[in-house]
Amino acid sequence: MHNLEVGRSATISDVARRAGVSTATVSRVISGSTTVRATTRAGVLAAVEALGYRPSGVARSLKLRTTHTLGLVVTDIANPYFPQIVRAVEDAALERGHTVLLCDSADDPSREETYLDLLIDRRVDGIVIASSGLQARHGDWLATRTVPVVLVNCTARGAALPAILSDNRAGGRLAAEHVLDLGHRRIGHISAPPRNAAAGDRVAGIQDAVDSGRYPGVELTVVEGDGQAEGAEAATLALLERAPGVTAILCYNDLTAVGALRTLRGLGRRVPEDVSVVGYDDIPLAAWMEPPITSVAQQTSAMGRWAVERLLERMAGEDEPGSDRRQLGERSENVVLLPVELCVRGSTGPPPWA
Amino acid sequence: MHNLEVGRSATISDVARRAGVSTATVSRVISGSTTVRATTRAGVLAAVEALGYRPSGVARSLKLRTTHTLGLVVTDIANPYFPQIVRAVEDAALERGHTVLLCDSADDPSREETYLDLLIDRRVDGIVIASSGLQARHGDWLATRTVPVVLVNCTARGAALPAILSDNRAGGRLAAEHVLDLGHRRIGHISAPPRNAAAGDRVAGIQDAVDSGRYPGVELTVVEGDGQAEGAEAATLALLERAPGVTAILCYNDLTAVGALRTLRGLGRRVPEDVSVVGYDDIPLAAWMEPPITSVAQQTSAMGRWAVERLLERMAGEDEPGSDRRQLGERSENVVLLPVELCVRGSTGPPPWA
DNA sequence: CTGAAAGCGCTAACAA
DNA sequence: TTGTTAGCGCTTTCAG
Numbered sequence: 001m002h003n004l005e006v007g008r009s010a011t012i013s014d015v016a017r018r019a020g021v022s023t024a025t026v027s028r029v030i031s032g033s034t035t036v037r038a039t040t041r042a043g044v045l046a047a048v049e050a051l052g053y054r055p056s057g058v059a060r061s062l063k064l065r066t067t068h069t070l071g072l073v074v075t076d077i078a079n080p081y082f083p084q085i086v087r088a089v090e091d092a093a094l095e096r097g098h099t100v101l102l103c104d105s106a107d108d109p110s111r112e113e114t115y116l117d118l119l120i121d122r123r124v125d126g127i128v129i130a131s132s133g134l135q136a137r138h139g140d141w142l143a144t145r146t147v148p149v150v151l152v153n154c155t156a157r158g159a160a161l162p163a164i165l166s167d168n169r170a171g172g173r174l175a176a177e178h179v180l181d182l183g184h185r186r187i188g189h190i191s192a193p194p195r196n197a198a199a200g201d202r203v204a205g206i207q208d209a210v211d212s213g214r215y216p217g218v219e220l221t222v223v224e225g226d227g228q229a230e231g232a233e234a235a236t237l238a239l240l241e242r243a244p245g246v247t248a249i250l251c252y253n254d255l256t257a258v259g260a261l262r263t264l265r266g267l268g269r270r271v272p273e274d275v276s277v278v279g280y281d282d283i284p285l286a287a288w289m290e291p292p293i294t295s296v297a298q299q300t301s302a303m304g305r306w307a308v309e310r311l312l313e314r315m316a317g318e319d320e321p322g323s324d325r326r327q328l329g330e331r332s333e334n335v336v337l338l339p340v341e342l343c344v345r346g347s348t349g350p351p352p353w354a
Numbered sequence: 355m356h357n358l359e360v361g362r363s364a365t366i367s368d369v370a371r372r373a374g375v376s377t378a379t380v381s382r383v384i385s386g387s388t389t390v391r392a393t394t395r396a397g398v399l400a401a402v403e404a405l406g407y408r409p410s411g412v413a414r415s416l417k418l419r420t421t422h423t424l425g426l427v428v429t430d431i432a433n434p435y436f437p438q439i440v441r442a443v444e445d446a447a448l449e450r451g452h453t454v455l456l457c458d459s460a461d462d463p464s465r466e467e468t469y470l471d472l473l474i475d476r477r478v479d480g481i482v483i484a485s486s487g488l489q490a491r492h493g494d495w496l497a498t499r500t501v502p503v504v505l506v507n508c509t510a511r512g513a514a515l516p517a518i519l520s521d522n523r524a525g526g527r528l529a530a531e532h533v534l535d536l537g538h539r540r541i542g543h544i545s546a547p548p549r550n551a552a553a554g555d556r557v558a559g560i561q562d563a564v565d566s567g568r569y570p571g572v573e574l575t576v577v578e579g580d581g582q583a584e585g586a587e588a589a590t591l592a593l594l595e596r597a598p599g600v601t602a603i604l605c606y607n608d609l610t611a612v613g614a615l616r617t618l619r620g621l622g623r624r625v626p627e628d629v630s631v632v633g634y635d636d637i638p639l640a641a642w643m644e645p646p647i648t649s650v651a652q653q654t655s656a657m658g659r660w661a662v663e664r665l666l667e668r669m670a671g672e673d674e675p676g677s678d679r680r681q682l683g684e685r686s687e688n689v690v691l692l693p694v695e696l697c698v699r700g701s702t703g704p705p706p707w708a
Numbered sequence: 709c710t711g712a713a714a715g716c717g718c719t720a721a722c723a724a
Numbered sequence: 725t726t727g728t729t730a731g732c733g734c735t736t737t738c739a740g
Contacts, residue, residue: 021726021727022726022727022728023727024726024727024728024729025725025726025727028725028726035725035726036725036726037725037726040725040726059732061732062732062733062734063731063732064732065732
């Protein structure tokens with residue numbers, strides 16, 4: 001009797017031997033090919049069952065030149081914004097039989113680079129990058145690779161990579177108009193480091209609202225935070241020092257808003273009676289705070305799903321003949337802009353004098 | 355001139371051809387073997403550079419029978435407790451040159467099963483399972499596989515899989531003693547569904563404190579929540595109905611505490627003046643709430659790190675001869691219990707009459 | 709110091 | 725309907 005070595009998992013040859021057929025036949029049974037006699041099939045299946053055989057994805061990948069694996073690079077999994085994207089990407093990937101190699105760059109560009117190399121080495125079928133601050137050189141480098149890449153809520157300067165973005169500029173404008181409509185005129189903004197592309201767009205949107213001419217006499221003060229609750233506390237203090245009269249603070253994200261809320265409370269300023277606060281991202285946390293935070297919601301899961309679909313579609317496309325279109329300038333359909341929505345909650349209200 | 359096909363990445367043969375050597379030599383250079391003449395090495399390196407060659411991890415995995423990939427199964431990535439584990443596991447894995455296949459079972463047992471199969475197929479080197487409710491059948495099944503598995507904060511009834519657990523019973527006791535010491539006597543507990551093993555242990559710990567004899571006249575009421583903020587609202591209402599006089603609520607986790615806080619506030623009950631609330635997990639969120647939530651902290655990152663180390667150590671061990679010890683009953687060193695710590699914050703205080 | 713050759717586990721012509 | 729064979733891209737004896 002032919003025993004398996006201990007610790008080794010069964011191979012297709014083991015199954016073939018046991019079933020008394022060739023490996024080709026086993027392969028046919030596994031892949032569900034119809035050109036197999038029923039009795040043969042049954043025999044193979046019995047052997048598969050008996051041996052607990054599961055085909056090696058590694059061998060299959062080598063042969064088929066596809067790993068059914070997607071790489072997902074995120075800036076910081078600990079930031080509640082990202083798990084939503086991860087979930088969406090994974091859902092979409094799993095539906096199509098793909099798994100996800102998660103790469104949490106932990107806000108470290110060099111780690112991000114390491115991961116990108118690793119993903120290439122692992123021959124993933126595609127890469128989704130949801131990084132708040134993709135380095136320009138990464139973009140250039142990525143554009144030279146053969147693996148399809150799509151960007152989620154970030155852009156690579158220069159390199160024309162397909163991307164799905166949320167309309168950050170509109171989001172900034174929406175937030176600003178909301179407090180301006182409420183009557184606020186001295187407003188502050190706590191932004192994020194400039195390597196974060198979204199930050200700039202949101203500031204631009206806020207500026208759009210200020211410059212629209214619809215709100216005379218607006219004073220806008222911008223300070224830089226770090227997108228974290230802790231960092232936002234110092235930023236809030238700095239803002240209040242530079243512009244003691246602000247009655248509304250627009251925050252780069254919800255975590256920043258949390259920090260602002262805490263700081264304001266510590267200073268004895270009531271929200272929203274004394275100061276209104278607006279967040280961004282509408283993570284679950286926003287609704288849980290006291291007061292619940294008014295926030296700009298992005299279509300996070302749509303973004304993740306779109307990214308995966310785009311990737312798989314692109315992979316399929318590359319099989320087609322004469323598919324050298326990668327060399328052509330990518331067209332504008334490659335960038336999708338998703339609308340945002342303002343969720344008004346308890347952290348905003350009219351200014352004290354209104 | 356020998357051109358590469360478009361869209362295909364360079365292989366070791368491409369490099370060999372270009373450098374005018376055999377693939378064996380290229381392989382030696384890549385692996386840093388010293389037995390290569392300097393000039394030859396230089397030539398190979400030049401070819402590697404020119405072609406942008408990166409060795410295929412897939413082919414290497416097939417040959418070397420190791421993928422340098424770990425599977426990580428989590429119950430719900432959207433639950434803020436898990437990203438911390440993910441981060442820790444990934445950190446430890448990356449340090450040792452491994453990548454992580456993330457599997458978010460999204461609280462769906464059948465999806466978890468699908469993922470486990472997928473991980474086996476992908477021939478991951480090991481699997482870390484951080485699932486709140488591992489099914490018994492999964493455990494049995496896992497025990498039959500050759501791939502090393504370690505459990506984080508969960509156990510598989512029957513199957514003797516190595517596990518790292520946080521001392522949930524001690525945590526429950528700690529939380530209970532805290533409010534009992536403050537003078538509370540009518541206390542409530544919002545637990546989690548029984549498939550969650552930790553939930554039972556925490557209840558037991560609370561019961562330990564109650565039964566210790568140190569606190570006479572304690573009344574404990576337990577209701578079941580779902581570990582989510584939303585579900586906790588109904589559970590809090592149910593608790594208050596069954597035991598209107600409770601002055602302290604111990605929660606299964608911080609998310610549950612958030613829900614309790616909101617509900618109490620809605621009812622006009624002040625925290626901690628009227629009712630004290632204790633959370634569990636000490637996720638960042640706990641400190642951000644108003645009032646900040648007193649919570650039991652687990653050593654999350656230590657758990658993730660330990661899991662990976664255990665896995666890799668086990669993988670190394672399997673190469674050794676006569677390593678049939680898997681058949682022997684696993685010994686108790688296979689289960690590690692990590693201590694917990696109580697973080698006292700503003701959500702707990704003496705009962706109203708004290 | 710270097711090359712030839714075998715083989716990891718699988719699939720896909722091509723024959724039979 | 726089934727088997728034979730040739731690789732996928734790499735590493736690793738074993739010769740030279």
